[in-house]
Every structure is written in structure tokens, then in C-alpha cells.
Amino acid sequence: MKRSTAYLVYIYGLLVLGAAVLMVPFFFLVSGSLKTDQELSDLSKLMPEEPQWQNYGEALDMMGFWPALANTTVITTLCVVFQVISSSMIGYGFARYRFRGRNALFAIMLATMMLPAQVTMIPVFLLFRSLGWIDSFLPLVVPALFGSPFFVFMFRQFFLQVPEELLEAARIDGASAWMIYWRLMLPLSMPVIAIVAIYTFMFTWNDFMAPLIYLNSPDNRTLALALNSFSGQYGVEHRNLLLAASFVTMLPCIVLFFAAQKYFVDTGATAGLKG
Amino acid sequence: MTFGKVIRILLAAAAMLLVAWSFFDVGVRTLRSVTGSDRSAETLLTVLHWGTPEEEAIVQAMIDAFKTENPDIDVLRIHAGDYDAKLKTMLAAGTPPDLFYLKPEDVPEFAETGMAMKLDAFIAAERAAGTGAWVDDFYPVLMNAFRWDSGRQITGATGASYGLPKDFTTAVMYVNLDLFERAGVEVPYDGWTWDEYRAAMKKIAALSPEDKPGERIWGGVIKHWPDALRSLVWTFGGSFFGGESNGDFRDVQLDSPESLACLELIRELRFEDQSVFNASGLAESDDDLFRRGRIGCLGPYGRWFTPRARQITDFKWDVVPVPHAADAEPASIYFTVSWAVSAQTKHPEAARKLLKSLCAREGQVRTAELGLAMPSMKSVAESDVFLEPGRDPQHTRIFLDAVGYGRLAQYPRLKEFNHILDRELKDVLILDKDKITVADAAANVEKLWLNELASPLHSKQYDKMPWGKVLGVTGVFVALGVGLLVYISRREKLGSLSRAEERTGWLFISPWIIGFLAFVIGPIITALLLALSKWSAMAPLGEARYVGLDNFTHMFGYDANYAQSLWVTVYFTILIVPIGQVGALLVALLMNVEVKGIGLFRTTYFVPSVVTGVALVTLWIVMYNNEQGVINAMISATGLPAPDWFGKDGPIFAIPAIVIMSLWGVGGGMVIYLAGLKNIPASLYEAARIDGAGPVRQFFSVTLPMLSPLIFFQLVMAIIGSFQVFTQAYVITSSTGGENPNLLVYVLNLYRHAFQFHNMGYASALAWVLFLVLIVLTSLIFKSSKSWVHYEGLKG
Structure with missing residues (x-):
């Protein structure tokens, strides 16, 4: 389809304007991370007089970056893989199988989301403690094996939309229920998988509460915990270092999104759906 | 191969390497700890604390020294960013840390519930063995801050000891010497009265350049969070409670003439003289203003500001005493924290040994060098290690002089008092000088506090929860x-x-x-x-008391914050759900056009949603700054009056400000809609075009119906999420200091009761009410969904 120049100018205008507005706080983040702490107290100075590149080295040193990075990567990778498989299975079951009690169970599952985590936190902690899992990654990773209502709901909404004829055809070809799920439905749901992966990644990468209560040893610290060590009893002592550390910590999220966006916008994966 | 492809392959390779390295690194460490090479010791002690990386290093150094001397004892140091939540979870689970930081205001609760060990026998033994010099080196008054007299229900010398002061600070005022000199005000190193203070503030404020309102100079800043305010009230001869001497916390003394004079002076300095900066809301940080040379006198403040003040290069600064009323003595509160030992520790002997090491002189010296606090040992505080001759502030001595006239604060066991105080005084001290008089505000504090005390939860005795029967x-x-x-x-x-x-x-x-x-x-x-x-979450579950429905009685009759928290949350939901969803959908539509470079734009729009936590708030404090913030600059440019977001205009604007912050993260929701849009078959649009439908028509008759299952999903999630909103409100409230009733969302109120006020039972009741509200709302949406959600697959 050929687009007029006016249309393109309009679209790019909108895109650039929106991007500019969204980038303003981000600009302050990056410029702040290169300032001295004293310079940060004057907001009218947009740029640092002399970029303080050593802020990055100091920040990473101070927060104990490398072990925290390894811990966070391990926890996040496991959570993403577990979450995608478990949630898609459960969502598929709820969407495409009729069994007695299905609606009631689905309602119960959604309801479990509505109780604020702050009050179940201590009982859940008691449970994991009785399993002897404190100060290990297990309490952070194992729950991902059982799906999360949010993602199950998302997969269910997606699988509900898949035309019945597609499944029927596969069944006639003699595919088993597992094969249909694994070979047909899962690849079809690539856009949802990409979203669930990104959401899980971002959530786990940035999660503060669960690591806070389950991890004890300084060696087991995640990045979110390490970031929090910049705020002491009397507020944040080194705002410039905090901003530098935050920037480094969020880089993987940005890179991941950049790489993954192709999947949930890729119509190729879902082409078969509407054939 | 295109450039984009190369980048993607490189990124993928980097990601694989990162994952591989991480698993290897963690694997090696796990193996090492399983084989037990660093867990050879028989006795394991855990130490829980908070603090900046430098403070962590000090604690670690103390522990390392201890381990060298005691190879048979291993120590696990735990640092907690959210100390209250971490400590509560450990206590509730029956696995308290052996040693931990204890704040003076928590001493009554820890002493009464028997969670902290009495240290008197240990101290006596040290003295008897002739090794007690170190204990006697602590300022006795600081020791008293952690003594609790259970019989008289007061803190002080007559009580049992529950903690040893790790460090402390008195209250002083930081002054800009250049401004004092320019205004011709003598620097009051030997003390000053509030009248002298007031005159000085006027003279300094008069230095403001008239032609540049943006560079206004303020005489001073008066800090008034509850402990600072208490210190100020004392300098007028007033007090918070009659119970400062007899343990009667019903007798609120805020309405005494002395206390009222203090409140009235703060009000007049701010609103009548306009010589004192009023840091309302997320306004300009007054600390930053001081550092930029725009404030004459900042305080009452503690030693912790010194490292930041030392970075000032543009002017000379120093510290002076806090002023006092002409007919009253100077006074100062002690801001302090102690090391306490758990009463449940399995190794009391080792724990006390470690306690001694953590309090060792070496740590005191390093604390002094770091500059965040004063050493609690007299011999270190009164030496050059702390006084640092030649280094700013030149009159460090004044911190020590204040020890002479310092006083202990009495804290009621119920921690709600400070919150009531802060909230009720906000109107008169910060926001609206005409709305209410100082005397009425003080009377309200007393009324609400007495109401809190009258709640059955706090006044009735309950039996233990019969867990067997209940289960x-x-x-x-x-x-x-x-x-x-x-x-x-x-x-x-x-x-x-x-x-x-x-x-x-x-x-x-x-x-x-x-x-x-x-x-x-x-x-x-x-x-x-x-x-x-009724359960404090400090003792194991078995200690919970059965209260029937009294938690709900408390909720609807006695919780001063309940109605407010409900309203704030509903206000947030009403705004964020429609605005957030429409915004995400619009951005997704824009991101759905196929033009060159769209991938980069998508990433750009998504990036803000990955900024979280403290960094997010640090950024937005910059953005919402009243004076220098970008947002208000833009609003002013359009000719509209710029709001004071979290301050004066808070009742209306605080929540919208959070909504704007959330909209910045619109990329998160956009992703889901974008995937949905990509999933709509092009053939449908083609058919619509053939039928002569324009873009608008196509949107309403193809896009919206096809997206309806997603919209439904997003709507349900958005409502659940918005009722549970917590993080932004929590971080902004805690980083601006003090109460902000306009940000007191439902879960924030719940969180405080659970982790700060020792009311886990009540917090659970709050949670269940929220749970029921959400169930009703969600089932209504589910009911209505049948009429507007379109499932293609099921209709086939």
C-alpha cells in the first residue's frame, strides 16, 4: 500500500512527539547518573559540567553488581521458562476442554489474585520455611511451575479465539491432546508467549518483596535488593550512584524488549490461524 | 545480512553467554556451600541491619574481626532494604535474627512481648569481671533510651536494658555563613532565642534579589516530622504527653500554651513573615536548596546531613544550636538506634559476645569517620576522631554540647500517634493557614488519639485464639x-x-x-x-488472640484513616482504569503502523515501564518539583496556574500525579494491545473497506469487537491492580517524609498496620474487605461481558 507523504509526516510527527515526552524523565535519569551529587541538587543544570563516568564503576562496586547479576539472571531465566509452560498448559485446559467444575475452578483461580499479597506473605513464608527453603532460590522459582492466574487468564483468552476447525483437523489427523497443545497451540500462541515472557522477566527482574523476605545471605542478593542498599536510614545517600545503578540494572529489560517485540508483532506466526 | 540482523544475533549471543555464565557462577557457589567449606563452624548467628553500603561495610568489618577471634562461631549478616517487613517476617516465623537494630519507639513493644533480651545481667557480669569499661563508656542517657520500665510503662533509667546504642545524633541547625554575613547577622554559636531566630530569618530573606523570583533566598527551613517537632516543642518548654514523666499517654499536652506557642511560631514564620521555606509536598527539596546556597538556616537536623553538606563548595557553612524560647531552656531530642539481642536466640552466650564486638571501639571510630552519625561512646565522641579539627563543620562541638541538654522521648506502645499528629498538623503547618487554627488542630490530635485508644482492639483483653477448635x-x-x-x-x-x-x-x-x-x-x-x-506478627501464630468481629468494629468506628484510604483508592481507580486503558490502546494503534524504524519507537515507548522502585521516585521528584520541575514549567508555559501536586493541592492533584506516573509506563499495557491488534486478520479490514467503511468505522466495527476479549481481560486486571496500588504511594510517602493522607491508598494503610503498627490481625481484616469488594466488582464485569465480549472461536 502506498502512503502519501502527508500521512507519513503526520505519523512520524506523532511518534516523535510521544517519544520525546516519554523520554524526558529518562533523560534526567541518564544525565543525573553522570552528575556529581552536589550538581544533582540543582535541577536547572540539565547536563553535568563534566560527565562523571566513574559513577558507573563506583555504583557497580558499591552494590556488588556481578554476583547479584548472576543470581537475578538464574532466577529470572527459570521463572520465565516455567511460567510460559505452566500458564499456557493451564490456560489451554481452561479454554478448550469441558469438564465439570471448570467454571467454578476458574472463578476460584481469579479470586486468588484479589487478596493483597501483603497478608498472605507471612503464611506463605511459614510454609516455605517449614520446607527448609529459606535463603535459597526455591521459593522464588518453584511457584512459577504452577502458573500465575494473570497469565493463565491471558492464555485462556487467546486460546478461546482459536477456531475449532483447526483443532478438529488436527484430531482427524490423529494428533494426541498433548501433540495438539505442544505442536499446534503453543507455536500459535507466540505473541502471548512473548508477552508472558517479557512480563515475567520484568516482574522477576525487578521484584523486591519476595527476595527481601526469602533471601538472607549477602551472596544471594538480587539486583533489586542491591539497588535498595543505596537508601539508608536517612534517605538516599548517593542519588547519582543510585541512578547509574538503576540504569545498568534496567538495560537487560530494554534489550530483551527490543529483541522480543518482533515476536508479538510478527503476523507470520499467527497467519495459519485465520487462513 | 542487514545491520538489524547482525545486532540481533549479537544480542542473542550475549544473552546466552550471560545465562550460561550466571548458571555456572551460581552453580559453583551452591556447590561450595553444599560441600560445606564455609559452614564449618558449629554455632551460627544471624545479624539483621539496614544502612547505606558504607554502613554495611562497617558492620561487615566488625563481624570479620569477630570471626577471626572466634573461629568456632559463624555469622550470617542480613541487610534489609525494607527493614520492618523483613524483621516482622523473621519474627513471625519464629526465626528471629540473633542480633538486630532496635529503634527507641519499638522498645516498648519488644520489651512487653518479650522479644528482646534483657541485657542487665550481661552488663553486670561484664562489670564484675572487670571488663565493663566499654559499657560504661556509652553515654548513660543513650543507654536509658533503650531501657523500659514495665511497671511504670516508661522509658528511662529505672527500666531494664534492651539495647546498646550503636550511634546517635543530637539536633542542631546547619547555617550558611555567607548569608549570615551578608545579612549582618551574628552567627549564634552560643545559642539563640526564637525571637532572635525570627529577626535573623527576616534579615536573610530580605537578601532575595527582587528582579529574580526564581532565585529567592529563604531565611530558613524548619523541619517538623514528629521527632523533630517534639524537639522543637521542648525548646518552648512544652511536651507531647504528660506521660513524659508518668507514662500516661492519654494526657496529650499539645494544647498547652507552650506547645501551642511553638506551633504558632512555625505557622507565622511560614505564612506571615514568609521568611521560612515551606517544603510542601514533593516541592523543592529543602536540603538541596540549602546546598545551593538559598537557605540561611536548616534544621532541626542531625549529623546525617554532614556528608552531603561537605560536598558544598560555593559557600561556607557550619552548625549552631537549635534556638529556644526566652523563658525556656535549650533542648534536643536524641535520634538513636541500638543493637538488640533476640530473647529467643539459641546461642545467648555467643550472641552477647558478638554484641560486644559490634559495639567495639573500632566500629565507633569508623562511624565517626563516615560522618553520618555521632559515636555513642563518650571517649570516641569527645576525641579528635569525631571532632576532626580543621574539617567542616568547624563547630562540631555543638553536637556534643547538645548532649548536655538532650532529653529522652517517651513513645506510647501504639505507634499510631505519630501518624495522627503528622496528619492533623499538616493543614495548619504546611497547607492552608486559614482553614483551621493551631489550637483546633492540636485539639483534633488529642481527640483522634483518644478515639484510637478507646477502640476495643486496644482497650479490651482477649483470650488466646483456640486454634484447634478454629481449624x-x-x-x-x-x-x-x-x-x-x-x-x-x-x-x-x-x-x-x-x-x-x-x-x-x-x-x-x-x-x-x-x-x-x-x-x-x-x-x-x-x-x-x-x-x-489480634496478632502482632512478632510472636509465633500460637500467640494470636481471638477478637471475633472487633477488627471490623475498629475498621468502621476507630481507624482514623479507613474512610480516607478507601476514598483515595476509589479516586485512583476511577481515573487510572479508563485513562490507562484508552491510553494503552491509542499508543498500541500508533505502534501498529508499519513504517521504517517502528521497532525503535516501540522500544522507546516501552522503556519507561521498566523503571521501578526508588529510581522511579527519584526521577519523579525531579519532574514534579514545584519550582524547577519540568511538568510545572510546561503547565506555566500554557498560562495555567501550576499546582502544588503533593502539597497544598494534594487533595485533588496527588492522585492525578500518580496517574501521570503510571501513564508514563503505558508501554506495559500497550504491549498486550499491540499483540491483539496484530492478531486481527487483514481480511476483515479488507472486507470492511470493500463495504465502504472509513478508518473510524473500521475501528469501531472491526478493531474494537475483535479486541473485546483482550479489553475485557485488561479491564479486569486493571481494576484488581488499581485497588491494590501500593508501590508508588509507599515510596513517595516515605521519600518525602511524614504523612500524606492524599496518597494513603488502601493497601498502604494495610501495609502499615501489618508491618509497622504490629496489627497483623487487623491488616488481614482490611484485606478481606478489599477482597470482597473486588469479588463483587469482578463478577459484575463478568456478568456484563456476555453482552459485549466477542469470542470468535466459540461461535464457530
């Missing part, structure tokens, strides 16, 4: 529920394929069933039972 009854209810579920399900009719299909369906959802039975149902039922109990 039995719960079991019966659960069985009945399951029975009902089975009965209803059995009545559903299934088709011919059903048996096999049913079994496969169950198999697919089995992960959830297992997880639910193993990890979800138990905690949920526990939370329900806790709603009927």
Missing part, C-alpha cells in the same frame, strides 16, 4: 464448600466424548491444582482466620 470449624466449612462444588458440577451434563475429554482437561490444569492445594489455599485460610484475631 476444626474451618475444616468443616472447606469440606462443605468442596461438597457443594462437586454437587453442582455433577449436575452439569456432558456430551458423549466427555469422560476422556474431562480427564485430559484436568491433566492440563493439574499444575494449577497442585500449586493451589500446596501453596495457596493454606495461606488464604490463615489470612481469613487472622482477620478474627
Whole structure:
């Protein structure tokens, strides 16, 4: 389809304007991370007089970056893989199988989301403690094996939309229920998988509460915990270092999104759906 | 190969390497700890503390020294960013840290519940053995801050000792010497009265350049968070409680002439003289203003500001005493924290040994060098290690002089007082000088505090929760529920394929069933039972008291914050749900156009949603700054009056400000809609075009119906999420200091009761009310969804 120049100018205008507005706080983040702490107290100075590149080295040193990075990567990778498989299975079951009690169970599952985590936190902690899992990654990773209502709901909404004829055809070809799920439905749901992966990644990468209560040893610290060590009893002592550390910590999220966006916008994966 | 492809391959390779390295690194460390090479010691002590990386290093150094001397004892140091939550969880689980930081205001609760060990025998033994010099080196008054007299219910010398002061600071004023000199005000190193202060502030404020309102100079800043305000009230000869001497916390003395004079002076300095900067809301940080040379006198403030002040290069600064009323003595509060030992420790002997090491002189010296606090040992504080001759502030001595006239604060066991105080004084001290008089505000504090004390939760005695009986009854209810579920399900009719299909369906959802039975149902039922109990979450569950429905009585009759928190949350939901969803959908539509470079734009729009936590708030404090912030600059440019977001205009603007912050993260929701849009077959649009539908028509008759399952999903999630909003409100409130009733969302109120006020039972009751509200709302949406959600697959 050929687009007029006016249309393109309009679209790019909108895109650039929106991007500019969204980038303003981000600009302050990056410029702040290169300032001295004293310079940060004057907001009218947009740029640092002399970029303080050593802020990055100091920040990473101070927060104990490398072990925290390894811990966070391990926890996040496991959570993403577990979450995608478990949630898609459960969502598929709820969407495409009729069994007695299905609606009631689905309602119960959604309801479990509505109780604020702050009050179940201590009982859940008691449970994991009785399993002897404190100060290990297990309490952070194992729950991902059982799906999360949010993602199950998302997969269910997606699988509900898949035309019945597609499944029927596969069944006639003699595919088993597992094969249909694994070979047909899962690849079809690539856009949802990409979203669930990104959401899980971002959530786990940035999660503060669960690591806070389950991890004890300084060696087991995640990045979110390490970031929090910049705020002491009397507020944040080194705002410039905090901003530098935050920037480094969020880089993987940005890179991941950049790489993954192709999947949930890729119509190729879902082409078969509407054939 | 295109450039983009190369980048993607490189990124993928980097990601693989990162994952591989991480698993290897963690694997090696795990192996090492399993084989036990660093867990050879028999006795393991845990130490819980908070602090900046530098403070962590000090604690670690003390522990390392201890371990070298005691190779048979291993120490696990735990640093907690959210100390209250971490400590509570450990206490509730019956695994308290052996040593931990204890704040003076928590001493009554820890002493009364028997969670902290009495240290008197240990101290006596040290003295008897002739090694007690170190204990006697602590300022006696600081020791007293951690003594609790259970009989008289007061803190002080007559009580048992529950903690040893790790460090402390008195209150002083930081002054800009250049401004004092320019204004011709003598620097009051030997003390000054409030009248002299007031005159000085006027002279300094008069230095403001008239032609540049943006560079206004303020005489001073008066800090007035509850402990600072208490210190100020003392300098007028007033006090918070009659109970400062007799333990009667019903006798609120805020309405005495002396206390009122203090409040009135702060009000007049701000609103009548306009010589003192009023840091309302997320306004300009007054600390930063001082550092930029725009404030004459900042305080009352502690030693902790010194490292930041030392970075000032543009002017000379120093410290002076806090002023006092002409007819009253100078006074200062002690800001302090102690090391305490758990009463449940399995190794009391080792724990006390470690306590001694943590308090060692070496740590005191390093604390002094760091500059964040004053050493609590007299011999270190009164030496050059702390006084640092030649280094700013030149009159460090004044911190020590204040020890001479310092006073201990009495804290009631119920921690709600400070919050009531802060909230009720906000109107008169910061926001609206005409709305209420100082005397009325003080009377309101007393009224609400007495109401809080009158709640059955705080005034009645309850029996222990009969867990056996309660669990039995719960079991019966659960069985009945399951029975009902089975009965209803059995009545559903299934088709011919059903048996096999049913079994496969169950198999697919089995992960959830297992997880639910193993990890979800138990905690949920526990939370329900806790709603009927009074439990501090400091002792194990067995200590909970059964209160029947009194938590709900408290909620609707005595919780001063309940109605406000409900309103703030509803206000947030009403704004964020429609605005957030429409915004995400619009951005997704924009991101859906296929033009060159769109991938980069998508990433750009998504990036803001990955900024979280403290960094997010640090950024937005910059953005919302009244004076220099970008947002208000833009609003002013349009000619509209710029709001004071979290201050004066807070009742209306605080929540919208959070909504704007959330909209910045619109990329998160955009992603879901974008995937949905990409999933709409092009053939539908083609058909619509052939039928002559324009872009608008196409949107309403193709896009919206096809997206309806997603919109439905997003709507349900958005409502659940918005009622549970917590992080932004929590971080902004805690980083601006003090109460902000306009940000007191439901879960923030709940969080405070659970982790700060020692009311886990009440917090559970709050949670269950929220739970019921959400159930009703969600089922309404589900009911309505049948008429507007379009499922293609099921209609086929």
C-alpha cells in the first residue's frame, strides 16, 4: 500500500512527539547518573559540567553488581521458562476442554489474585520455611511451575479465539491432546508467549518483596535488593550512584524488549490461524 | 545480512553467554556451600541491619574481626532494604535474627512481648569481671533510651536494658555563613532565642534579589516530622504527653500554651513573615536548596546531613544550636538506634559476645569517620576522631554540647500517634493557614488519639485464639464448600466424548491444582482466620488472640484513616482504569503502523515501564518539583496556574500525579494491545473497506469487537491492580517524609498496620474487605461481558 507523504509526516510527527515526552524523565535519569551529587541538587543544570563516568564503576562496586547479576539472571531465566509452560498448559485446559467444575475452578483461580499479597506473605513464608527453603532460590522459582492466574487468564483468552476447525483437523489427523497443545497451540500462541515472557522477566527482574523476605545471605542478593542498599536510614545517600545503578540494572529489560517485540508483532506466526 | 540482523544475533549471543555464565557462577557457589567449606563452624548467628553500603561495610568489618577471634562461631549478616517487613517476617516465623537494630519507639513493644533480651545481667557480669569499661563508656542517657520500665510503662533509667546504642545524633541547625554575613547577622554559636531566630530569618530573606523570583533566598527551613517537632516543642518548654514523666499517654499536652506557642511560631514564620521555606509536598527539596546556597538556616537536623553538606563548595557553612524560647531552656531530642539481642536466640552466650564486638571501639571510630552519625561512646565522641579539627563543620562541638541538654522521648506502645499528629498538623503547618487554627488542630490530635485508644482492639483483653477448635470449624466449612462444588458440577451434563475429554482437561490444569492445594489455599485460610484475631506478627501464630468481629468494629468506628484510604483508592481507580486503558490502546494503534524504524519507537515507548522502585521516585521528584520541575514549567508555559501536586493541592492533584506516573509506563499495557491488534486478520479490514467503511468505522466495527476479549481481560486486571496500588504511594510517602493522607491508598494503610503498627490481625481484616469488594466488582464485569465480549472461536 502506498502512503502519501502527508500521512507519513503526520505519523512520524506523532511518534516523535510521544517519544520525546516519554523520554524526558529518562533523560534526567541518564544525565543525573553522570552528575556529581552536589550538581544533582540543582535541577536547572540539565547536563553535568563534566560527565562523571566513574559513577558507573563506583555504583557497580558499591552494590556488588556481578554476583547479584548472576543470581537475578538464574532466577529470572527459570521463572520465565516455567511460567510460559505452566500458564499456557493451564490456560489451554481452561479454554478448550469441558469438564465439570471448570467454571467454578476458574472463578476460584481469579479470586486468588484479589487478596493483597501483603497478608498472605507471612503464611506463605511459614510454609516455605517449614520446607527448609529459606535463603535459597526455591521459593522464588518453584511457584512459577504452577502458573500465575494473570497469565493463565491471558492464555485462556487467546486460546478461546482459536477456531475449532483447526483443532478438529488436527484430531482427524490423529494428533494426541498433548501433540495438539505442544505442536499446534503453543507455536500459535507466540505473541502471548512473548508477552508472558517479557512480563515475567520484568516482574522477576525487578521484584523486591519476595527476595527481601526469602533471601538472607549477602551472596544471594538480587539486583533489586542491591539497588535498595543505596537508601539508608536517612534517605538516599548517593542519588547519582543510585541512578547509574538503576540504569545498568534496567538495560537487560530494554534489550530483551527490543529483541522480543518482533515476536508479538510478527503476523507470520499467527497467519495459519485465520487462513 | 542487514545491520538489524547482525545486532540481533549479537544480542542473542550475549544473552546466552550471560545465562550460561550466571548458571555456572551460581552453580559453583551452591556447590561450595553444599560441600560445606564455609559452614564449618558449629554455632551460627544471624545479624539483621539496614544502612547505606558504607554502613554495611562497617558492620561487615566488625563481624570479620569477630570471626577471626572466634573461629568456632559463624555469622550470617542480613541487610534489609525494607527493614520492618523483613524483621516482622523473621519474627513471625519464629526465626528471629540473633542480633538486630532496635529503634527507641519499638522498645516498648519488644520489651512487653518479650522479644528482646534483657541485657542487665550481661552488663553486670561484664562489670564484675572487670571488663565493663566499654559499657560504661556509652553515654548513660543513650543507654536509658533503650531501657523500659514495665511497671511504670516508661522509658528511662529505672527500666531494664534492651539495647546498646550503636550511634546517635543530637539536633542542631546547619547555617550558611555567607548569608549570615551578608545579612549582618551574628552567627549564634552560643545559642539563640526564637525571637532572635525570627529577626535573623527576616534579615536573610530580605537578601532575595527582587528582579529574580526564581532565585529567592529563604531565611530558613524548619523541619517538623514528629521527632523533630517534639524537639522543637521542648525548646518552648512544652511536651507531647504528660506521660513524659508518668507514662500516661492519654494526657496529650499539645494544647498547652507552650506547645501551642511553638506551633504558632512555625505557622507565622511560614505564612506571615514568609521568611521560612515551606517544603510542601514533593516541592523543592529543602536540603538541596540549602546546598545551593538559598537557605540561611536548616534544621532541626542531625549529623546525617554532614556528608552531603561537605560536598558544598560555593559557600561556607557550619552548625549552631537549635534556638529556644526566652523563658525556656535549650533542648534536643536524641535520634538513636541500638543493637538488640533476640530473647529467643539459641546461642545467648555467643550472641552477647558478638554484641560486644559490634559495639567495639573500632566500629565507633569508623562511624565517626563516615560522618553520618555521632559515636555513642563518650571517649570516641569527645576525641579528635569525631571532632576532626580543621574539617567542616568547624563547630562540631555543638553536637556534643547538645548532649548536655538532650532529653529522652517517651513513645506510647501504639505507634499510631505519630501518624495522627503528622496528619492533623499538616493543614495548619504546611497547607492552608486559614482553614483551621493551631489550637483546633492540636485539639483534633488529642481527640483522634483518644478515639484510637478507646477502640476495643486496644482497650479490651482477649483470650488466646483456640486454634484447634478454629481449624476444626474451618475444616468443616472447606469440606462443605468442596461438597457443594462437586454437587453442582455433577449436575452439569456432558456430551458423549466427555469422560476422556474431562480427564485430559484436568491433566492440563493439574499444575494449577497442585500449586493451589500446596501453596495457596493454606495461606488464604490463615489470612481469613487472622482477620478474627489480634496478632502482632512478632510472636509465633500460637500467640494470636481471638477478637471475633472487633477488627471490623475498629475498621468502621476507630481507624482514623479507613474512610480516607478507601476514598483515595476509589479516586485512583476511577481515573487510572479508563485513562490507562484508552491510553494503552491509542499508543498500541500508533505502534501498529508499519513504517521504517517502528521497532525503535516501540522500544522507546516501552522503556519507561521498566523503571521501578526508588529510581522511579527519584526521577519523579525531579519532574514534579514545584519550582524547577519540568511538568510545572510546561503547565506555566500554557498560562495555567501550576499546582502544588503533593502539597497544598494534594487533595485533588496527588492522585492525578500518580496517574501521570503510571501513564508514563503505558508501554506495559500497550504491549498486550499491540499483540491483539496484530492478531486481527487483514481480511476483515479488507472486507470492511470493500463495504465502504472509513478508518473510524473500521475501528469501531472491526478493531474494537475483535479486541473485546483482550479489553475485557485488561479491564479486569486493571481494576484488581488499581485497588491494590501500593508501590508508588509507599515510596513517595516515605521519600518525602511524614504523612500524606492524599496518597494513603488502601493497601498502604494495610501495609502499615501489618508491618509497622504490629496489627497483623487487623491488616488481614482490611484485606478481606478489599477482597470482597473486588469479588463483587469482578463478577459484575463478568456478568456484563456476555453482552459485549466477542469470542470468535466459540461461535464457530
